[in-house]
Amino acid sequence: MKIVVDDKIPYIQEKLRLLADEVCTMRGASIGADDVKDADALIVRTRTRCDETLLKDSKVRFVATATIGFDHIDTAYLERAGIAWTSCPGCNAASVAQYVESSLLLLQQEKGLSLHEATIGIVGCGHVGSKVRMVAERLGMRVLICDPLLGNPDFVPLSVIEQDADIITFHVPLTRQGTYATWHLADDSFLHRLRKVPYLINTSRGEVVDNTALLKAIQEGRVRDAVIDVWEGEPLLNEDLLQHVFIGTPHIAGYSADGKANADNMVINALCRHFGLPLPDRVRPPKLPAGFHYTGNPLELYNPMRDSEALKNNPSGFEELRNNYPLRREYFDV
Numbered sequence: 001m002k003i004v005v006d007d008k009i010p011y012i013q014e015k016l017r018l019l020a021d022e023v024c025t026m027r028g029a030s031i032g033a034d035d036v037k038d039a040d041a042l043i044v045r046t047r048t049r050c051d052e053t054l055l056k057d058s059k060v061r062f063v064a065t066a067t068i069g070f071d072h073i074d075t076a077y078l079e080r081a082g083i084a085w086t087s088c089p090g091c092n093a094a095s096v097a098q099y100v101e102s103s104l105l106l107l108q109q110e111k112g113l114s115l116h117e118a119t120i121g122i123v124g125c126g127h128v129g130s131k132v133r134m135v136a137e138r139l140g141m142r143v144l145i146c147d148p149l150l151g152n153p154d155f156v157p158l159s160v161i162e163q164d165a166d167i168i169t170f171h172v173p174l175t176r177q178g179t180y181a182t183w184h185l186a187d188d189s190f191l192h193r194l195r196k197v198p199y200l201i202n203t204s205r206g207e208v209v210d211n212t213a214l215l216k217a218i219q220e221g222r223v224r225d226a227v228i229d230v231w232e233g234e235p236l237l238n239e240d241l242l243q244h245v246f247i248g249t250p251h252i253a254g255y256s257a258d259g260k261a262n263a264d265n266m267v268i269n270a271l272c273r274h275f276g277l278p279l280p281d282r283v284r285p286p287k288l289p290a291g292f293h294y295t296g297n298p299l300e301l302y303n304p305m306r307d308s309e310a311l312k313n314n315p316s317g318f319e320e321l322r323n324n325y326p327l328r329r330e331y332f333d334v
Contacts, residue, residue, distance in 0.1 A: 002020060002038060003016055003020045003043060004031060005044075006045050006048065007025035007027060007028075008027075009260075011283045012268070013025060015281075018280045019268075019271070019277050028045050028046075028048045033057075036058045038058075040059055040062065040275075041061070041064070042060050042062070043064045043271075046069065049074075050085075051074035055083065060083060062083065062271060063078060064085070064087075064088075066091070068089055068090065068092060073085055086267070088262070089127055092253075092263065094256070094258065094330055096259075098302055099302070102298055102302050102303060104139060104167070105298060105299055106246075107227075111225065111246070113167075113199070119141065119144060121165030123147070123170045124146075125147040129147065144156050144161050144165060146160070148180055166199065170186065172204050174205035174207055174208060182208050183207050183208070184210045185208050188216070191216075191222055199225050200225075203253040206234055207232050208230075209232075211232045211237075215238060218244050225245065226244075228247070229253040237318065239315050246308075249307040249308050251318075251322060252321070258330045258331075259330075261282075261284060288327065288329050301332065302328055
Protein backbone atom coordinates (compact mmCIF):
# COMPACT_ATOMS: atom_id res chain seq x y z
CA MET A 1 0.00 0.00 0.00
CA LYS A 2 1.24 3.49 -0.90
CA ILE A 3 0.02 6.74 0.67
CA VAL A 4 0.88 10.22 -0.60
CA VAL A 5 0.49 12.85 2.14
CA ASP A 6 0.98 16.61 2.41
CA ASP A 7 4.25 17.07 4.29
CA LYS A 8 2.82 19.90 6.41
CA ILE A 9 0.21 17.74 8.11
CA PRO A 10 1.85 17.30 11.52
CA TYR A 11 2.06 14.26 13.78
CA ILE A 12 0.48 11.84 11.27
CA GLN A 13 3.41 10.32 9.43
CA GLU A 14 4.52 7.94 12.20
CA LYS A 15 1.04 6.39 12.38
CA LEU A 16 0.74 6.11 8.59
CA ARG A 17 4.02 4.20 8.41
CA LEU A 18 2.49 1.59 10.70
CA LEU A 19 -0.29 1.09 8.14
CA ALA A 20 1.35 1.40 4.71
CA ASP A 21 4.30 -0.11 2.87
CA GLU A 22 5.25 3.30 1.48
CA VAL A 23 4.46 6.81 2.72
CA CYS A 24 5.47 9.60 0.34
CA THR A 25 5.45 13.12 1.80
CA MET A 26 5.22 16.11 -0.53
CA ARG A 27 4.50 19.83 -0.52
CA GLY A 28 0.74 20.01 -0.96
CA ALA A 29 0.72 22.57 -3.77
CA SER A 30 3.26 20.47 -5.72
CA ILE A 31 1.40 17.15 -5.73
CA GLY A 32 0.79 16.20 -9.38
CA ALA A 33 -0.67 13.37 -11.42
CA ASP A 34 2.67 11.56 -11.74
CA ASP A 35 3.06 11.57 -7.96
CA VAL A 36 -0.26 9.83 -7.28
CA LYS A 37 -0.61 7.50 -10.26
CA ASP A 38 0.56 4.44 -8.27
CA ALA A 39 -0.79 5.55 -4.87
CA ASP A 40 -3.70 3.89 -3.08
CA ALA A 41 -4.56 6.84 -0.84
CA LEU A 42 -4.03 10.60 -0.87
CA ILE A 43 -4.10 12.80 2.25
CA VAL A 44 -4.10 16.56 1.65
CA ARG A 45 -4.88 20.03 2.93
CA THR A 46 -6.53 22.91 1.09
CA ARG A 47 -3.57 23.58 -1.22
CA THR A 48 -4.07 20.38 -3.27
CA ARG A 49 -6.85 20.47 -5.86
CA CYS A 50 -8.25 16.92 -6.02
CA ASP A 51 -10.01 16.54 -9.36
CA GLU A 52 -9.91 14.63 -12.64
CA THR A 53 -6.71 16.34 -13.74
CA LEU A 54 -4.90 14.98 -10.68
CA LEU A 55 -6.56 11.59 -10.27
CA LYS A 56 -7.53 10.30 -13.71
CA ASP A 57 -5.79 6.99 -14.51
CA SER A 58 -4.35 6.79 -10.98
CA LYS A 59 -4.74 3.91 -8.54
CA VAL A 60 -6.07 6.24 -5.83
CA ARG A 61 -9.23 4.90 -4.22
CA PHE A 62 -9.32 7.04 -1.08
CA VAL A 63 -8.82 10.79 -0.59
CA ALA A 64 -8.85 12.55 2.78
CA THR A 65 -8.44 16.22 3.55
CA ALA A 66 -7.28 17.05 7.06
CA THR A 67 -9.49 20.15 7.03
CA ILE A 68 -13.08 21.13 7.78
CA GLY A 69 -13.69 22.58 4.33
CA PHE A 70 -13.55 20.55 1.13
CA ASP A 71 -14.12 23.09 -1.67
CA HIS A 72 -10.71 22.01 -3.06
CA ILE A 73 -12.11 18.53 -3.69
CA ASP A 74 -14.19 17.85 -6.81
CA THR A 75 -16.56 15.56 -4.96
CA ALA A 76 -18.76 14.97 -8.00
CA TYR A 77 -15.79 13.65 -9.99
CA LEU A 78 -14.57 11.47 -7.12
CA GLU A 79 -18.00 9.93 -6.74
CA ARG A 80 -18.25 9.25 -10.49
CA ALA A 81 -14.80 7.68 -10.42
CA GLY A 82 -15.62 5.49 -7.42
CA ILE A 83 -13.03 7.18 -5.21
CA ALA A 84 -14.02 7.43 -1.54
CA TRP A 85 -13.35 10.74 0.14
CA THR A 86 -13.62 12.29 3.58
CA SER A 87 -13.05 15.60 5.32
CA CYS A 88 -12.74 16.38 9.03
CA PRO A 89 -15.82 18.38 10.05
CA GLY A 90 -15.42 19.97 13.46
CA CYS A 91 -11.79 18.91 13.90
CA ASN A 92 -10.53 22.41 14.65
CA ALA A 93 -13.77 24.08 15.75
CA ALA A 94 -12.46 24.63 19.28
CA SER A 95 -9.26 26.10 17.85
CA VAL A 96 -11.20 28.65 15.79
CA ALA A 97 -13.34 29.46 18.83
CA GLN A 98 -10.13 30.07 20.79
CA TYR A 99 -8.96 32.46 18.05
CA VAL A 100 -12.27 34.35 18.18
CA GLU A 101 -12.23 34.50 21.99
CA SER A 102 -8.69 35.89 22.04
CA SER A 103 -9.62 38.41 19.37
CA LEU A 104 -12.65 39.56 21.37
CA LEU A 105 -10.52 39.95 24.48
CA LEU A 106 -8.02 42.02 22.49
CA LEU A 107 -10.82 44.21 21.13
CA GLN A 108 -11.83 44.84 24.73
CA GLN A 109 -8.25 45.39 25.90
CA GLU A 110 -6.96 47.48 22.98
CA LYS A 111 -10.08 49.08 21.49
CA GLY A 112 -12.18 49.65 24.60
CA LEU A 113 -15.04 47.40 23.51
CA SER A 114 -17.16 46.44 26.53
CA LEU A 115 -17.97 42.80 25.82
CA HIS A 116 -20.71 42.41 28.41
CA GLU A 117 -22.52 45.38 26.85
CA ALA A 118 -21.97 44.25 23.25
CA THR A 119 -24.15 42.28 20.83
CA ILE A 120 -22.42 39.74 18.65
CA GLY A 121 -23.96 38.45 15.44
CA ILE A 122 -22.85 34.91 14.56
CA VAL A 123 -23.45 34.00 10.92
CA GLY A 124 -23.40 30.22 10.66
CA CYS A 125 -23.94 27.98 13.69
CA GLY A 126 -22.42 24.67 12.74
CA HIS A 127 -19.39 23.06 14.40
CA VAL A 128 -17.50 26.35 14.74
CA GLY A 129 -20.35 28.81 15.15
CA SER A 130 -21.88 26.80 17.98
CA LYS A 131 -18.59 26.89 19.89
CA VAL A 132 -18.21 30.63 19.25
CA ARG A 133 -21.71 31.00 20.66
CA MET A 134 -20.59 29.33 23.91
CA VAL A 135 -17.55 31.63 24.06
CA ALA A 136 -19.69 34.74 23.58
CA GLU A 137 -22.22 33.66 26.19
CA ARG A 138 -19.43 32.93 28.66
CA LEU A 139 -18.10 36.46 28.07
CA GLY A 140 -21.53 37.87 28.90
CA MET A 141 -22.39 39.08 25.42
CA ARG A 142 -25.83 39.29 23.85
CA VAL A 143 -25.85 36.73 21.03
CA LEU A 144 -27.76 36.83 17.74
CA ILE A 145 -27.48 33.84 15.40
CA CYS A 146 -28.28 33.66 11.69
CA ASP A 147 -28.33 30.24 10.07
CA PRO A 148 -31.41 29.71 7.89
CA LEU A 149 -30.34 26.19 6.93
CA LEU A 150 -30.82 25.00 10.51
CA GLY A 151 -34.39 26.28 10.78
CA ASN A 152 -34.11 27.21 14.45
CA PRO A 153 -36.99 29.55 15.41
CA ASP A 154 -34.74 31.33 17.91
CA PHE A 155 -32.34 32.38 15.15
CA VAL A 156 -32.71 35.69 13.32
CA PRO A 157 -32.47 36.79 9.68
CA LEU A 158 -29.29 38.45 8.52
CA SER A 159 -31.10 41.79 8.41
CA VAL A 160 -31.40 41.78 12.22
CA ILE A 161 -27.67 41.23 12.60
CA GLU A 162 -27.02 44.05 10.12
CA GLN A 163 -29.05 46.40 12.34
CA ASP A 164 -28.22 45.26 15.88
CA ALA A 165 -24.73 43.70 16.03
CA ASP A 166 -21.66 45.42 17.45
CA ILE A 167 -19.52 42.51 16.22
CA ILE A 168 -20.30 40.26 13.23
CA THR A 169 -18.43 36.97 12.86
CA PHE A 170 -18.72 34.57 9.93
CA HIS A 171 -18.61 30.76 10.27
CA VAL A 172 -20.07 29.46 7.03
CA PRO A 173 -18.81 27.20 4.24
CA LEU A 174 -18.09 28.72 0.84
CA THR A 175 -20.96 28.08 -1.57
CA ARG A 176 -21.59 29.81 -4.88
CA GLN A 177 -25.08 28.64 -5.78
CA GLY A 178 -28.48 28.30 -4.15
CA THR A 179 -30.74 30.48 -2.05
CA TYR A 180 -28.17 30.82 0.72
CA ALA A 181 -24.96 31.05 -1.30
CA THR A 182 -22.15 32.51 0.81
CA TRP A 183 -19.76 33.83 -1.88
CA HIS A 184 -19.46 37.58 -1.14
CA LEU A 185 -22.13 37.28 1.53
CA ALA A 186 -20.56 40.39 3.03
CA ASP A 187 -20.50 42.47 -0.12
CA ASP A 188 -20.75 46.20 -0.69
CA SER A 189 -24.54 46.14 -0.26
CA PHE A 190 -24.27 44.25 3.03
CA LEU A 191 -21.62 46.65 4.32
CA HIS A 192 -23.76 49.66 3.40
CA ARG A 193 -26.72 48.24 5.36
CA LEU A 194 -24.81 48.07 8.66
CA ARG A 195 -26.30 50.41 11.25
CA LYS A 196 -23.95 50.33 14.26
CA VAL A 197 -20.48 50.55 12.63
CA PRO A 198 -19.53 47.09 13.91
CA TYR A 199 -16.33 45.11 14.13
CA LEU A 200 -16.16 42.30 11.54
CA ILE A 201 -14.47 38.91 12.02
CA ASN A 202 -13.94 36.35 9.24
CA THR A 203 -12.44 32.94 9.96
CA SER A 204 -14.52 30.98 7.44
CA ARG A 205 -13.39 31.38 3.81
CA GLY A 206 -11.83 34.45 2.27
CA GLU A 207 -14.43 34.82 -0.48
CA VAL A 208 -17.28 35.05 2.03
CA VAL A 209 -16.24 38.70 2.51
CA ASP A 210 -15.62 40.96 -0.47
CA ASN A 211 -12.15 42.15 0.53
CA THR A 212 -12.19 45.25 -1.70
CA ALA A 213 -15.58 46.30 -0.33
CA LEU A 214 -14.42 45.69 3.24
CA LEU A 215 -11.35 47.90 2.79
CA LYS A 216 -13.56 50.67 1.46
CA ALA A 217 -16.03 50.24 4.36
CA ILE A 218 -13.20 50.55 6.90
CA GLN A 219 -11.78 53.61 5.17
CA GLU A 220 -15.23 55.24 5.04
CA GLY A 221 -16.00 54.42 8.68
CA ARG A 222 -18.86 51.98 8.02
CA VAL A 223 -16.91 49.14 9.66
CA ARG A 224 -15.10 50.08 12.86
CA ASP A 225 -12.31 47.54 12.44
CA ALA A 226 -11.79 43.93 11.40
CA VAL A 227 -10.17 40.64 12.35
CA ILE A 228 -9.38 38.68 9.19
CA ASP A 229 -7.81 35.21 9.08
CA VAL A 230 -8.93 34.16 5.59
CA TRP A 231 -8.42 36.16 2.39
CA GLU A 232 -9.59 36.30 -1.18
CA GLY A 233 -6.90 34.92 -3.46
CA GLU A 234 -4.67 33.61 -0.68
CA PRO A 235 -1.75 33.12 -0.40
CA LEU A 236 -1.80 36.41 -2.31
CA LEU A 237 -3.83 38.96 -0.41
CA ASN A 238 -4.98 42.56 -0.42
CA GLU A 239 -2.04 44.16 1.37
CA ASP A 240 -3.88 47.46 1.82
CA LEU A 241 -6.63 45.62 3.67
CA LEU A 242 -4.04 43.74 5.74
CA GLN A 243 -2.51 46.99 6.95
CA HIS A 244 -5.93 48.46 7.78
CA VAL A 245 -7.32 45.61 9.90
CA PHE A 246 -6.84 45.28 13.65
CA ILE A 247 -5.76 41.63 13.35
CA GLY A 248 -4.75 39.97 10.07
CA THR A 249 -3.44 36.40 10.14
CA PRO A 250 -2.42 33.80 7.52
CA HIS A 251 -5.36 31.36 7.69
CA ILE A 252 -4.25 29.82 10.99
CA ALA A 253 -7.31 30.25 13.24
CA GLY A 254 -7.76 26.48 13.29
CA TYR A 255 -4.06 25.68 13.66
CA SER A 256 -3.90 24.61 17.30
CA ALA A 257 -2.00 21.39 17.90
CA ASP A 258 -5.20 19.97 19.39
CA GLY A 259 -7.15 20.67 16.21
CA LYS A 260 -4.42 19.17 14.05
CA ALA A 261 -4.31 16.01 16.17
CA ASN A 262 -8.11 15.75 15.92
CA ALA A 263 -7.87 15.92 12.12
CA ASP A 264 -5.11 13.30 12.07
CA ASN A 265 -7.23 10.89 14.08
CA MET A 266 -10.29 11.46 11.91
CA VAL A 267 -8.25 10.82 8.76
CA ILE A 268 -6.64 7.68 10.19
CA ASN A 269 -9.98 6.32 11.38
CA ALA A 270 -11.53 6.82 7.94
CA LEU A 271 -8.49 5.33 6.19
CA CYS A 272 -8.56 2.23 8.38
CA ARG A 273 -12.30 1.77 7.89
CA HIS A 274 -11.96 2.03 4.13
CA PHE A 275 -9.08 -0.42 3.78
CA GLY A 276 -10.02 -2.71 6.69
CA LEU A 277 -6.87 -1.92 8.67
CA PRO A 278 -6.39 -2.13 12.46
CA LEU A 279 -6.41 1.23 14.21
CA PRO A 280 -3.08 2.40 15.69
CA ASP A 281 -2.93 4.38 18.94
CA ARG A 282 -4.37 7.88 18.77
CA VAL A 283 -2.26 10.83 17.73
CA ARG A 284 -1.73 13.17 20.68
CA PRO A 285 -0.50 16.77 20.47
CA PRO A 286 2.81 17.69 22.11
CA LYS A 287 2.78 19.39 25.49
CA LEU A 288 3.74 23.00 26.00
CA PRO A 289 7.35 23.65 27.05
CA ALA A 290 8.14 22.80 30.66
CA GLY A 291 8.85 26.44 31.51
CA PHE A 292 5.49 27.72 30.26
CA HIS A 293 3.70 29.76 32.93
CA TYR A 294 -0.11 29.98 32.82
CA THR A 295 -2.17 32.07 35.21
CA GLY A 296 -5.56 31.48 33.60
CA ASN A 297 -5.59 34.35 31.10
CA PRO A 298 -6.61 32.92 27.68
CA LEU A 299 -4.26 35.36 25.96
CA GLU A 300 -1.32 33.60 27.62
CA LEU A 301 -2.25 30.42 25.75
CA TYR A 302 -2.85 32.20 22.48
CA ASN A 303 -2.51 35.82 21.40
CA PRO A 304 -3.30 36.27 17.67
CA MET A 305 -1.54 39.63 17.66
CA ARG A 306 1.76 37.77 17.34
CA ASP A 307 0.58 36.07 14.15
CA SER A 308 -0.82 39.37 12.89
CA GLU A 309 2.45 41.23 13.42
CA ALA A 310 4.36 38.47 11.63
CA LEU A 311 2.08 38.66 8.57
CA LYS A 312 1.94 42.46 8.45
CA ASN A 313 5.74 42.55 8.56
CA ASN A 314 5.99 39.94 5.77
CA PRO A 315 2.83 39.62 3.64
CA SER A 316 4.66 37.58 0.99
CA GLY A 317 5.51 35.03 3.68
CA PHE A 318 1.87 33.90 3.98
CA GLU A 319 2.55 30.25 3.09
CA GLU A 320 5.78 30.08 5.06
CA LEU A 321 4.01 31.34 8.18
CA ARG A 322 1.27 28.72 7.75
CA ASN A 323 3.60 25.87 6.96
CA ASN A 324 5.96 26.58 9.87
CA TYR A 325 3.39 27.44 12.49
CA PRO A 326 4.64 27.22 16.10
CA LEU A 327 3.13 25.01 18.78
CA ARG A 328 -0.18 26.31 20.08
CA ARG A 329 -2.42 24.52 22.56
CA GLU A 330 -6.06 25.11 23.43
CA TYR A 331 -5.49 24.43 27.12
CA PHE A 332 -2.63 24.00 29.57
CA ASP A 333 -1.80 20.28 29.58
CA VAL A 334 0.01 19.68 32.87
